[in-house]
Amino acid sequence: MEIIHVSAECxxxxxAGxxxxxxxxxxxxxxxxGHIAKVVMPMYRxxxxxxxDWTVDFKGQANLGNWFFDYTVIKESSNxxxxxLYLIDINGLLDRQKIYGYDDDAERFTAFQIAFVNWMIHWEHQPDVIHCHDYHTGLIPFMMQYCYDYNGLKRIPSVIxxxxxxxxGWMGWEKSRYIPxxxxxxxxxLDWNDNINPLASGIKCASKVTTVSWSYMDELRISSNGxxxxxxxxxxxxxGILNGIDNEVWNPATDKYLEHHFSVKNVATGKKKNKAVLCERFGLDADKPLFVFIGRLVGxxxxxxxxxxxxxxxxxxxxxxxxxxxxxGETAVEWEFQQMTEPYKGVFNVVIGYDETLSHLMYAGADFLLMPSRVEPCGLNQMYSMRYGTVPIVRSTGGLQDTVVDMGDPDGFGIRFNHATPEDVNYSIGRAVSVYQDSTHMEWMRKRxxxxxxxxxxxxxxxxxxYKSLK
Structure with missing residues (x-):
């Protein structure tokens, strides 16, 4: 099959996540x-x-309301x-470093989607399926079905x-003029609660809707922001289809970001070496259990x-x-963490920002990963941590409860709690400290x-x- 993935990130x-x-x-x-898979995304700088190295694959023209624009599709040369991999460039909209966070994000992603379907209508053949990801591509199924200029795409199944x-991606109805x-x-x-809602439109118009875990699919019928x-x-x-992780990138035995590699056979010594590097760098005691949080500092x-x-x-x-x-993430949370570094020196430290190399070292060297998420559609961090023998401490929600079995259950290897409160997190940390002191049980959990x-x-x-069900 030929599958075209359209996304804001890759x-x-x-x-960004x-x-x-x-x-x-x-x-x-x-x-x-054995399939043919392609990815199309904006050409950020x-x-x-x-x-x-890139080659120009197509040049075209389209319009966002009364604004007519040129777009260019380039292809990564070496595969x-x-x-x-294809990138769509629109000068003035997509030629920026950041993915999100601009006042004109509605215009940026709408124009990107218009350029995509405009390019697709010029293809000499049709792919088997268009696979859209999140609201940034949610208008594509609508445009394929109901925009007169793109009637030729009607028969292509779509998945979001x-x-x-x-x-x-809410937009006021005054922006309906953007759509060809x-x-x-x-x-x-297009409408949901008197607004254009790209995600709602994608759900209505796509041939199939998937989410990234089984539990999250159930939760959306109860809580999905309207x-x-x-x-x-x-x-x-x-x-609901549970996400996977890339075992070639996330492999402690071959990880390019690690100085000390390890596998299931030598997990205790391997983690000890990485922990020593991590603790020395951040002024922490390697003999104590190490808890880490890796992610966006948001609600x-x-x-x-x-x-x-x-x-x-x-x-x-x-x-x-x-x-x-x-x-x-949120400035107030960043500030609060930064204020803790001096009074809790030796037992706490923080790095504000994102560092791919450091994140791999933290998964490899930490004993426990904290994930108290209020919302976690799937979660990949807990899977990364498990791959590196770091015990996940998670709230029972979404994909976290689909992937982590509490150590109190038969064959359990993680720690779960029910409420996103400091008290529940603190209680779970206490459970973790107790199991850390039992080295035999701790090693069994890591290997499991x-x-x-x-x-x-x-x-x-x-x-x-x-995909096959759509034929």
Missing amino acids: YPVAK GLGDVVGALPKYQVKA TKFLYEN KLGYD TIHNAQYQ RWDLWKRGM LEKLFEFERGKCV EKAADILPYAIRLAIEQTQGQASFLVLGS MMQIDHSWESTVDEYTNV
Whole structure:
């Protein structure tokens, strides 16, 4: 099959979160399974763009309302990612370093989607499926079905995968003029609560809707930032498919970011060496259990409760545990963490920002990973940590409860709690400190989780079945 993935992110080209990891890995494993997979995304001005060779694949013209624009499609020449990568450039909109966060994001991503379907209509053949990812591509199924200029794309099935339903791309109806000539009788396919809602439109218009875990699919009918009734109504075409991780990138035995490699056979000594490097760098005691948080410092991740939870844990354990945080996000949370470095010197440290190399070292050297998320559609961090023998401490939500079995259950290897509160986090840290003191049990948990297969191979088969059901 020929599958075209359309996304705002793709690792290592441009990544802000799990969306980038998924779109960077899924097509690679689809190609390995014998399919033709391609990725199309905006041409941000990133390091990847300037360090690789490109060929111009297509030049075209389209319009965003009354603004007519030229666009260029370029293709990465070497196929170094394992699949064909295409970037769409629109001067004045997509020629920026950051992925998100601009006042004109609605215009940027709408124009990107218009350029994509405009390019597709010029293809000499048609792919088997268009696979859209999140709201940034949610208008594509509508435009394929109901824009007069793109009637030739009507017969191509489309799938939209929801990585995070909290972000929906709302636009006022005055921006309906952006969308190329469309059937006005189909207004309802764009509308949700008197706004144009690209994510809702994608759910209504796509042939199939997938989410990135089984539990998240169920949760969306209860809590989806206003789309609960829509998910209930469309439940017949919705499927939960658990994300995988790229076992070639995330492999402690070969990880290019690690100085000290290890596997299941020597996990204790391997982690000890990486922990020593990590603790020396950040002024922490390598003999104490090390807890880390890696991710965005935002409400969804419950990062706002962590400063108090960590202070509480340090005081209750009398400094018998160490904590290291890597992330960025809400200014207030960043500031609160920074204020903790001096009074808790020796047991706490923080790095504001994102560092890919450091994140790999933290997974390899830490004993426990904290993930108190309020919302976690799938979560990849807990899978990375398990691959590196780091015990995940997670809230029971979304993909976290699908992938982590509490150590109190038969064959359990992780720690789960129910509420995103400092008290629940602190209690879980106490459980972790207790199990850390039992080296035999700790090593068993590490080896157990490292042998769980979260690779993309089985996930690829599930997506293939979805695609085949659309024929």
